[in-house]
Amino acid sequence: xxxxxxxGPGLVKPSETLSLTCTVSGGSISRSSYxxxxxxxxxxxxxxxxxxxxxxxxxxxxxxxxSRVTISVDTSKNxxxxxxxxxxxxxxxxxxxxxxxSGSSPFKWFDPWGQGTLVTVSS
Amino acid sequence: DIQxxxxxxxxxxxxxxxxxxxxxxxxSIGSYLNWYQQKPGKAPKLLxxxxxxxxxxVSSRFRGSGSGTEFTLTISSLQPEDFATYYCQQSYITPLAxxxxxxxxxx
Numbered sequence: 045x046x047x048x049x050x051x052g053p054g055l056v057k058p059s060e061t062l063s064l065t066c067t068v069s070g071g072s073i074s075r076s077s078y079x080x081x082x083x084x085x086x087x088x089x090x091x092x093x094x095x096x097x098x099x100x101x102x103x104x105x106x107x108x109x110x111s112r113v114t115i116s117v118d119t120s121k122n123x124x125x126x127x128x129x130x131x132x133x134x135x136x137x138x139x140x141x142x143x144x145x146s147g148s149s150p151f152k153w154f155d156p157w158g159q160g161t162l163v164t165v166s167s
Numbered sequence: 168d169i170q171x172x173x174x175x176x177x178x179x180x181x182x183x184x185x186x187x188x189x190x191x192x193x194x195s196i197g198s199y200l201n202w203y204q205q206k207p208g209k210a211p212k213l214l215x216x217x218x219x220x221x222x223x224x225v226s227s228r229f230r231g232s233g234s235g236t237e238f239t240l241t242i243s244s245l246q247p248e249d250f251a252t253y254y255c256q257q258s259y260i261t262p263l264a265x266x267x268x269x270x271x272x273x274x
Contacts, residue, residue, distance in 0.1 A: 081263075091203075091211065091254055091265040104261045107168070140210055151217040152258045153201040157210035 046070045048141050048158035056135075056165050062128040066141030066158060073122045074099045080124045081144040081154060082115060084137040092137075096144050097124055131165045138162050169193050169257050173266035179274040186242040188269045190255035195235045199259035202231055202240045205268075206251045214253075215240065245271070 052064035066080070073080065082094040095105040097115045105113050114127040128135060139161055142154040170193040180186050190200065198218035203211035213222045215231035218238060228243040242249055250273055255266040 083265075090268045091256075093263040093265065096261075096263075106262045108262075149217075151199060151220075153213055153216040154203070154211070154256070155213035155216075155222070157212075160210050 046143055046156055048143065048156060050139060050141050050158045050161040052161060052163070054162060054164060056131055056163060057167050058132055058165055059130055062126070062131050062135060062139075062163055062165070064126045064139055064141075064161065064163070066124050066126075068122045068124070068143075073117060073124065074119045075145075077145050077148065079144040079152070080115075080117070081142050082126045083140045083142060083154065083157075085140070085160075086134075086137045094126065094128075094139075133165050136163065136165045168262055169196060169260065169264055171255055171257055171264045171266040173253075173255055173269050175269060176267060177270040177272060179272050180245050181274045182245055182247060184245045184274075186245050186249075186271060188240045188253055188255075188271075190233075190238045190240070190266050192236045192238075192257055192259075196257045196259035198234050199257055200231075200233070200238045201256045201258060202229075203254045203256065204249075204251045205254065211254060242271075 047069045049067045056062045079096045081096040095115050097103045112129045117124040140157050142157045172191045174189050200218045202215040205211040214225050214229050219231045230241045252268045252270045254268050
């Protein structure tokens with residue numbers, strides 16, 4: 045059974061780069077049908093998709109964040125990572141990582157999710 | 168980009184009530200629609216995928232329906248543990264998008 049866990053600093057200064065890692069257990073990050081995603085949720089607000097990555101390195105980003113986002117995968121550590129540059133207070137949110145795939149079916153969904161980690165942007 | 172609009176944004180209901188939440192897509196997405204439940208301080212939980220397929224382990228009182236641009240999530244008999252916020256999400260094309268959420272509160 046897949047389990048995901050986010051890790052990284054809980055406080056980032058404005059204009060700096062937010063860096064988070066998601067560690068996957070219970071399965072290999074390198075399965076060909078597997079995609080991995082990042083989603084965020086500002087306090088009291090809804091969910092926003094940040095982007096997905098395939099273990100091969102193919103990435104898909106939300107255009108609203110694309111210029112500042114980099115998602116990468118480290119198959120040797122069974123981890124994938126998020127970097128968001130030039131952060132502002134508007135980037136304060138709970139950041140979730142998730143598995144996004146469904147095997148051979150064209151339908152895909154986010155499940156399971158990590159527990160989430162709150163990142164606050166403040167000086 | 169596809170926009171997802173949920174209605175209502177919140178509702179009050181009693182235990183035992185039948186509850187219906189609507190999600191509309193700005194263009195046709197076939198059956199590429201998922202529903203999630205989120206409780207305070209917790210990660211979202213998948214309830215329904217591909218518009219109408221019940222995720223393993225999820226109560227059968229949850230039912231998803233619809234295709235194209237209009238979808239519904241129905242809770243047949245609301246239970247105390249169902250008070251939460253519900254989100255729809257389209258998986259038809261990137262950028263992926265979630266609806267704004269529907270908060271189900273106790274009347």
